[in-house]
Amino acid sequence: MEIKKNKHVFPNDFLWGASTSAIQVEGAIDVDGRGPSVIDDFRLSDKVCDFSVCCDHYHHLEEDLALMAELGLKSYRFSVSWSRIIPKGNGEINEKGLEFYHQLIDGLIEHGIEPVLTIYHFDYPKGLVEQYGGWSDRRSIEDFVNFCKILFEEYGSKVRYWLTINEQDHVIRIAPRMGLTGKEPNYHQRRYQANHHMCVATAKAIHLLHQMYPESKIGPALSYAPVYPITSKPEDVQAASDATSLMFTYLADLQCFGRYPIRLWKYLKDRNWLPIIEKGDMDLMKQNIPDFIAINYYTSFSAQYDPLIDKNAMGKDNGDIMALNEPGVYKLAKNPNLPLSSYGLAIDPIGLRLSLEELYERYHLPLMITENGLSFKDILEDETVNDDYRIEYYTKHIEAMEDAIETGVELLGYHIWSFMDVTSSHEGFRKRYGLIYVNRDNFDLNDMKRYKKKSFYWYKKLIESNGKNR
Numbered sequence: 001m002e003i004k005k006n007k008h009v010f011p012n013d014f015l016w017g018a019s020t021s022a023i024q025v026e027g028a029i030d031v032d033g034r035g036p037s038v039i040d041d042f043r044l045s046d047k048v049c050d051f052s053v054c055c056d057h058y059h060h061l062e063e064d065l066a067l068m069a070e071l072g073l074k075s076y077r078f079s080v081s082w083s084r085i086i087p088k089g090n091g092e093i094n095e096k097g098l099e100f101y102h103q104l105i106d107g108l109i110e111h112g113i114e115p116v117l118t119i120y121h122f123d124y125p126k127g128l129v130e131q132y133g134g135w136s137d138r139r140s141i142e143d144f145v146n147f148c149k150i151l152f153e154e155y156g157s158k159v160r161y162w163l164t165i166n167e168q169d170h171v172i173r174i175a176p177r178m179g180l181t182g183k184e185p186n187y188h189q190r191r192y193q194a195n196h197h198m199c200v201a202t203a204k205a206i207h208l209l210h211q212m213y214p215e216s217k218i219g220p221a222l223s224y225a226p227v228y229p230i231t232s233k234p235e236d237v238q239a240a241s242d243a244t245s246l247m248f249t250y251l252a253d254l255q256c257f258g259r260y261p262i263r264l265w266k267y268l269k270d271r272n273w274l275p276i277i278e279k280g281d282m283d284l285m286k287q288n289i290p291d292f293i294a295i296n297y298y299t300s301f302s303a304q305y306d307p308l309i310d311k312n313a314m315g316k317d318n319g320d321i322m323a324l325n326e327p328g329v330y331k332l333a334k335n336p337n338l339p340l341s342s343y344g345l346a347i348d349p350i351g352l353r354l355s356l357e358e359l360y361e362r363y364h365l366p367l368m369i370t371e372n373g374l375s376f377k378d379i380l381e382d383e384t385v386n387d388d389y390r391i392e393y394y395t396k397h398i399e400a401m402e403d404a405i406e407t408g409v410e411l412l413g414y415h416i417w418s419f420m421d422v423t424s425s426h427e428g429f430r431k432r433y434g435l436i437y438v439n440r441d442n443f444d445l446n447d448m449k450r451y452k453k454k455s456f457y458w459y460k461k462l463i464e465s466n467g468k469n470r
């Protein structure tokens with residue numbers, strides 16, 4: 001549908017924001033009583049730095065808040081570290097951990113920045129894995145809800161927007177993020193059992209917040225993207241549709257409709273991976289749906305049919321963030337119509353518009369973009385980075401988002417990933433996303449100095465003009 005660009009669509013309270021997560025910025029993993037997190041053992045290649053220091057945001061809080069204020073952010077999306085607040089995951093609370101986030105939230109509010117708080121972003125307390133194996137055990141539900149209760153009691157009067165779990169679909173695909181090795185007996189069934197527990201825990205957390213702070217809003221942060229058929233052959237169209245369901249909409253359906261979509265159910269049944277569902281779970285999920293859906297959007301995907309030649313191949317898993325192929329269902333393919341980022345991801349702003357429109361149409365819930373960004377091996381020159389490539393990426397995605405709003409999508413805000421360079425999941429600081437360059441390469445701690453990139457100044461102007469000045 002052609003969009004007529006005749007009006008400025010961003011509401012005055014649109015949340016122009018930026019995003020980070022605790023494990024990727026804070027560092028200070030053994031400071032002030034923080035307990036061990038599964039992510040502490042998440043080894044990156046030995047050539048890049050791990051998650052122990054990151055940008056040392058924990059010790060640079062005031063400086064980073066001042067930069068957020070200078071940028072003019074309307075909102076800042078961050079996560080709290082569970083094991084900084086409850087070192088073992090349950091039981092004793094660490095006051096210093098609570099205090100750190102009070103300082104952060106108060107600092108944001110002083111600067112007129114709306115805090116958007118992610119409760120759990122890949123940062124799972126090791127204590128819970130040691131006690132009962134973590135998410136695949138049903139006890140994980142109550143521990144998550146107790147953690148939420150503590151957060152709501154502490155910060156509920158200051159935080160209006162809450163995100164439950166970041167990219168649950170990725171968490172259950174990467175064993176170390178759950179504190180597992182992937183070699184456990186029935187590992188795949190455990191993954192989907194963990195997924196089920198996370199859904200029940202999310203519903204309970206939503207229920208609790210609604211009781212405690214009825215005016216506040218809470219929703220999941222999902223990774224989301226369209227999957228295009230690589231050709232118009234019906235087999236490929238079916239494969240793309242199956243891939244969309246198995247990769248993305250299954251989770252939104254579980255959380256927003258409170259039901260298992262038929263394709264996921266069949267997929268799990270065929271592989272003997274069905275989760276155990278207790279009486280009352282599905283009703284609880286149906287009755288406690290999110291107030292909004294947040295999405296992290298970077299790229300779109302394309303798929304083709306992948307015939308099942310060897311039955312043994314079914315159910316094999318590459319352990320990657322997403323299954324690149326599911327024999328008998330789909331195989332992801334390269335879309336020849338889209339340019340690639342230097343890290344090989346298709347750059348597709350229309351995919352963002354499509355995602356927003358499809359999600360809004362399907363669930364009728366307001367949306368928020370919690371991550372969108374372009375990674376690059378940035379070069380620091382004359383105390384800045386001339387990241388025109390990133391500005392171009394953002395401009396096109398913001399245009400696509402504007403088109404979706406004009407179609408009728410209710411969009412609460414847009415958060416750039418990332419506010420500053422963070423430790424990226426696999427590449428440490430070699431792969432950068434930030435509006436601010438943090439002087440950290442390899443294992444050298446350097447001086448942690450922050451440098452504003454060209455995109456920082458560009459975004460500042462865009463925010464000041466409520467999206468007009470691009």
Ligand code: BG6
Nearest residue numbers: 021166167296375423424425426
């Ligand atoms: C999202 C995560 O999956 O993508 C972030 O929520 C992550 O935590 C981001 O950093 C980019 O991924 P990567 O692997 O390039 O760092």
